[in-house]
Amino acid sequence: MSVLENPTASLKSVYTALRSVERxxxxxxxxxxxxYASVEETMQLASDMHLVKSYTTELFxxxxxxxxxxxxxxxxxxxxxxxxxxxxAGSPRKxxxxxxxxxxxxxxxxxxxVDMSTGExxxxxxDMIRExxxxxxxxxxxxxxxxDLHLDADDYCEVGEAKKSLVIRRDx
Numbered sequence: 001m002s003v004l005e006n007p008t009a010s011l012k013s014v015y016t017a018l019r020s021v022e023r024x025x026x027x028x029x030x031x032x033x034x035x036y037a038s039v040e041e042t043m044q045l046a047s048d049m050h051l052v053k054s055y056t057t058e059l060f061x062x063x064x065x066x067x068x069x070x071x072x073x074x075x076x077x078x079x080x081x082x083x084x085x086x087x088x089a090g091s092p093r094k095x096x097x098x099x100x101x102x103x104x105x106x107x108x109x110x111x112x113x114v115d116m117s118t119g120e121x122x123x124x125x126x127d128m129i130r131e132x133x134x135x136x137x138x139x140x141x142x143x144x145x146x147x148d149l150h151l152d153a154d155d156y157c158e159v160g161e162a163k164k165s166l167v168i169r170r171d172x
Contacts, residue, residue: 021045021049024045025045028042046168047168050168050170051170054170067087068087071087072087073087073089074086074087102132105132105135106128106132109123109128109131109132110128113127113128141153141156141157
């Protein structure tokens with residue numbers, strides 16, 4: 001028997017149980033309005049689900065550490081049932097010196113914008129800013145800062161329906 005047979009079977013039963021919870025949630029969703037008596041049960045479900053999610057993340061992180069420590073480097077992706085798994089290395093980068101980096105990126109972009117034979121600047125300031133933004137991983141715009149420029153963020157993106165979310169804080 002493989003060392004992974006029992007955990008894999010356990011995970012399959014957890015997956016089956018989660019599919020059952022999914023059906024329950026879909027049934028609740030079809031209810032036109034939750035009555036007040038069911039609010040506590042519904043919030044308990046959310047709290048329990050959040051606990052399962054947190055614990056699953058914790059277990060996955062532990063498994064990931066064990067795998068990467070014991071296997072080290074696997075040079076090619078491994079094909080498994082329904083997925084491809086690979087080990088990649090990357091270093092966390094924190095406390096960036098954004099000010100110095102934007103200075104250096106800007107200088108190099110400006111320098112590359114000059115035609116060396118004529119000395120003419122061949123890129124517009126807009127082109128240079130656009131090029132500089134290619135080096136940054138911007139995934140969102142600061143809506144309140146755009147308002148300071150009298151720009152409405154909604155004019156520049158697809159706006160979805162407003163969402164409310166639960167904030168769950170566990171007692172320690």
